Amino acid sequence: MTGVARGAIAVMAALSLGMGAQSVSPRGIAPWRIDPFPSTYRPLPRSDFLLTNAIVLDGAGHHLDRGEVLVRDGKIVQVGVSLAHAPGVRVVDAGGRWVTPGIIDVHTHNGTFVVPLTDIDKDSSDVSELNSPDVADTWIETAVNVQDTGFSRALEGGVTTMQILPGSSPIFGGRSVIVHPIEATNIAAMKVPDAPQGFKMACGENPKSQDADAHDIHGPTSRQGEITYIRDAFMAARDYRDAWTRYAQGKAASPPRRDLKAEALAGILAGDIHVNMHCYRSDDMATMLEVAHEFGFTIGSFHHAVEAYKIPALLRNAGTCAAVWGDWWGFKMEGLDGVRANAAMLDRAGVCVSMHSDSAITGQRLNVEAAKAGGAGRAIGIDVPPERMIEWVTSNSARILGMQTRIGTLAPGYDADLVIWSADPFSVYARADLVVIDGAVAYDRASPPAHSPSDFELGRTGAPHP
Numbered sequence: 001m002t003g004v005a006r007g008a009i010a011v012m013a014a015l016s017l018g019m020g021a022q023s024v025s026p027r028g029i030a031p032w033r034i035d036p037f038p039s040t041y042r043p044l045p046r047s048d049f050l051l052t053n054a055i056v057l058d059g060a061g062h063h064l065d066r067g068e069v070l071v072r073d074g075k076i077v078q079v080g081v082s083l084a085h086a087p088g089v090r091v092v093d094a095g096g097r098w099v100t101p102g103i104i105d106v107h108t109h110n111g112t113f114v115v116p117l118t119d120i121d122k123d124s125s126d127v128s129e130l131n132s133p134d135v136a137d138t139w140i141e142t143a144v145n146v147q148d149t150g151f152s153r154a155l156e157g158g159v160t161t162m163q164i165l166p167g168s169s170p171i172f173g174g175r176s177v178i179v180h181p182i183e184a185t186n187i188a189a190m191k192v193p194d195a196p197q198g199f200k201m202a203c204g205e206n207p208k209s210q211d212a213d214a215h216d217i218h219g220p221t222s223r224q225g226e227i228t229y230i231r232d233a234f235m236a237a238r239d240y241r242d243a244w245t246r247y248a249q250g251k252a253a254s255p256p257r258r259d260l261k262a263e264a265l266a267g268i269l270a271g272d273i274h275v276n277m278h279c280y281r282s283d284d285m286a287t288m289l290e291v292a293h294e295f296g297f298t299i300g301s302f303h304h305a306v307e308a309y310k311i312p313a314l315l316r317n318a319g320t321c322a323a324v325w326g327d328w329w330g331f332k333m334e335g336l337d338g339v340r341a342n343a344a345m346l347d348r349a350g351v352c353v354s355m356h357s358d359s360a361i362t363g364q365r366l367n368v369e370a371a372k373a374g375g376a377g378r379a380i381g382i383d384v385p386p387e388r389m390i391e392w393v394t395s396n397s398a399r400i401l402g403m404q405t406r407i408g409t410l411a412p413g414y415d416a417d418l419v420i421w422s423a424d425p426f427s428v429y430a431r432a433d434l435v436v437i438d439g440a441v442a443y444d445r446a447s448p449p450a451h452s453p454s455d456f457e458l459g460r461t462g463a464p465h466p
Helices: 003-017 119-124 149-156 205-213 223-248 260-269 282-295 312-318 342-348 366-379 386-393 395-401
Strands: 049-057 063-072 075-080 090-093 098-101 103-108 159-164 172-175 177-179 197-202 273-278 299-303 321-324 353-355 418-421 432-437 440-444
Touching (some): 049 418, 149 159, 149 432, 149 440, 197 260, 223 260, 273 282, 282 299, 282 312, 353 366, 353 386, 353 395
Parallel strands (some): 049 090, 049 098, 299 321
Antiparallel strands (some): 418 432
8 A cells, every 4th residue: 555545545544533624635645644654564463362360550640459451353342350361362471560551762862863873873873864954745654773782782771662853953853653672674564553653842942053063054053043043943834724625625727746744843833743743941841832823823742851840840740741851950051950750750740750761771671760750759758659650651651642542551441561570660670571562562571582683783792681
C-alpha cells in the first residue's frame, strides 16, 4: 500500500469522526497528512498467554498484588485477579515479579547519534540539518542508521516504543518518527503503523547560538529574533492552510503548489502534527505558549523543561506536558535553575510529566530516572506512589506521542506492550527479564538473542548489558 493510499484511508477515517474537518478536502488529501515513508512493521511471532502471580502497575494509577494479565492477538484482553481463560492459553507464572506497561522514551536520537559516538559523529552527525533555521521539510527517519546499538540496549532496558527526534539547532527541526526498538534492516520495519506525526521545534540558546556561530548568518541570533521568525513562518503556514481549505471547498479551481516547509507547519495548525518543543527556561516556555495561543495550536510537550516547576498553572491550563530528566541541568546557561524534584512538583500540581532520555545511555534506564525524581520529591515531602510514578514513563509518555488510547497502559484493547521486571522497577537492581511488544517476546534476558551482533558491537570489550 502506498503512503498516499494510507493517507487517504486516514483522511476518510478522520472525516467519519469529524476530525480535522476544516483542513481536509473531499476533493483530495490534506498534504500534511500524507506519509511518503509508510511503515512495513510486522509483529514478531506471538501467542496468546495469561500472565499470573504478578505485582501489576497498570500505568493508570492502579496497583495489583497477585495480578493477572490476559493477552490475545497482541492486545490486552483483561487485567485483574483469577481471570477466566480459554483452554490451551499458555499460562506464564511471573513468580511474584513486577509487571508494567512497556517503557516509552519520547526523546531519543538513536540512529543519528549512534553508539559509540565518534568524533566524526560529533562534528557531522545526521541529527540536525543545518542549511537553514527552518528545515521543517525534513523527516528524521530518512537519516536513521538502524544498526545503532542504542536500539537493542534500550529494548533490554524495557523500552518498547521510542520517538526519534531531529536535533535542536534549527528552530523548525523537522518531523519525528515513532518506532519499536526491534532488530531490522531499515527504519520502515521498525516504524509503528498509524502512529501520529510528531515535529521538533526549539527555542533559546541552541538555535540562536547555531546562527550566531555560522560564518554566513542566515537566521536569528537572539530570543526576540527567534520569536519573530516563528511568527512569520506560522503566518505563511496559515495562508498555505487557508489556500488548501479554499480548494477543498471548491472555491479554487486547482490545488496550491506543494510547499514542504509550509505544509508541516500547516499540519501543526490543523492539529494533525504534535509539537515537541525544546525549551529550558520558564520564560521561554511562557512566551511559546503565547505564540501557540496566537496561532491557535497546542504545544504537546516541552522537552528538557528544567524550569517547568515554576509555571505549573500555565502548563496545566494549556494541556501541555513536560518531559524532564531526573537530575540533569546546569550544563548550559539556560539550564542552570533546575531542581531534582521538578517531576514530583509538576505531578503534585496536576501537570502531565514524563521522563525522557536525550541519551542512548539514559534511554536504557528511564525507570531509574523516574526513581531518582521520585526520591527527590520524597525528600521535600512529596510522596508519589509507584503506581503513579510509573505513569511518568508509560501513560503520560504515550499522551505526548498522541497514542494514549493505544499504548502505555495495561487495559483492555491496548497493545500488549509490557515488561516483567526482576525486582521493583524503581530499584537500581531491577532488570527487564522479559519484554513483550504487540504480544510477542522481543527480549528474554534468560535467552540471549541468536542473531549476529551489530557492526557497532564488533571489537567492543567489557561493555556489560544492563
